[in-house]
Amino acid sequence: LAKTTQPISMDSYEGQEVNITCSHNNIATxxxxxxxxxxxxxxxxxxxxxxxxxVTNEVASLFIPADRxxxxxxxxxxxxxxxxxxxCLVVNGTASKLTFGTGTRLQVTL
Amino acid sequence: DxxxxxxxxxxxxxxxxxKSIKCEQNLGHDTMYWYKQDSKKFLxxxxxxxxxxxxxxxxxxxxxxxxSPDKAHxxxxxxxxxxxxxxxxxxxxxxxQGFAGANVLTFGAGSRLTVL
Numbered sequence: 182l183a184k185t186t187q188p189i190s191m192d193s194y195e196g197q198e199v200n201i202t203c204s205h206n207n208i209a210t211x212x213x214x215x216x217x218x219x220x221x222x223x224x225x226x227x228x229x230x231x232x233x234x235x236v237t238n239e240v241a242s243l244f245i246p247a248d249r250x251x252x253x254x255x256x257x258x259x260x261x262x263x264x265x266x267x268x269c270l271v272v273n274g275t276a277s278k279l280t281f282g283t284g285t286r287l288q289v290t291l
Numbered sequence: 292d293x294x295x296x297x298x299x300x301x302x303x304x305x306x307x308x309x310k311s312i313k314c315e316q317n318l319g320h321d322t323m324y325w326y327k328q329d330s331k332k333f334l335x336x337x338x339x340x341x342x343x344x345x346x347x348x349x350x351x352x353x354x355x356x357x358x359s360p361d362k363a364h365x366x367x368x369x370x371x372x373x374x375x376x377x378x379x380x381x382x383x384x385x386x387x388q389g390f391a392g393a394n395v396l397t398f399g400a401g402s403r404l405t406v407l
Contacts, residue, residue: 213394224295224381224398225334266332272394275322275385278347279396281334 185269190286199256201285203269206250214245214252217268219284225268229254256287264289294318297382297399304372305407311368312402314382322346323365324396325357326381334381340365372406379403 186204193199205214213232217225218240229236231243231252242255256263266284297314304310316323324347325337339347340359354370369376382399 215395217396222401224383224401225396226398227395230395268334275393278336278339280336281326283333 184280185271185282187267187269187282187285189283190288192288192290193259195260195289195291196258199259199263199287199289201254201256201267201269201287202251203254204251205269205271208249208271209273211273212271213273214243214249215270215272216241216243216254217270217281219266219268221265225281228267230272259287259289261289261291263287295382295384295397295399297380297402299402300400301403301405303405303407306372306374308372309368309370310372310404311366312380312382312404313364313366314399315364316382316384316397317363318384318386318397320384320397321362321387322385323359323362324383324385325365325367326383326398328379328381328401330378338365338367369404372404374406377404377406 213230215230216228218228219225228240229243231245233245236243244253266286268281268284295316322341324339326334327337328334337351338357342362343359356368359365379401381401383396385396386393
């Protein structure tokens, strides 16, 4: 499975847009890019998945360039409740042996 | 509510004891997992079961024994608990390969095990 690299931590003020970039240089043709969010004392929660270009849902947007070697998770107008760890994963057709890295710890303040 | 539920949420025990953590999912998923998240917050897969059959067994001590009575349940039994077993254990599930959601995990809330 492709290894991912993302910043260890980020800080933001409430109301700002936050972009978290993930590098996955060795992504394979049948791999998808998936992001999870983990709040303290909870299990990770799936937030978005994409293969190429742009994907948007009610929580976030995911931007994937043509070469797919990186991706950017965009959180619009963050609030204090978006403080969490965000994990970028590259997955193929199954969830078997998904490897979670250290994630990006996002701290949102007033 | 459709979910992955695990019990107990907190477990404090002495070294050498044997304990179990139970997990149930009502999502109709075929595959269930146990993950361990240590104090450094690394999340590592331990086991994976597909339709009651073990398909992944990472390098985990034999003291850890998963049991899946049916595809909706995956329990984790730990013998002779050690200090290093203290962690949060997460149960998760995913759908059948080839179907939508097969590569997405749904996690339980976690079971925090503290070994004294």
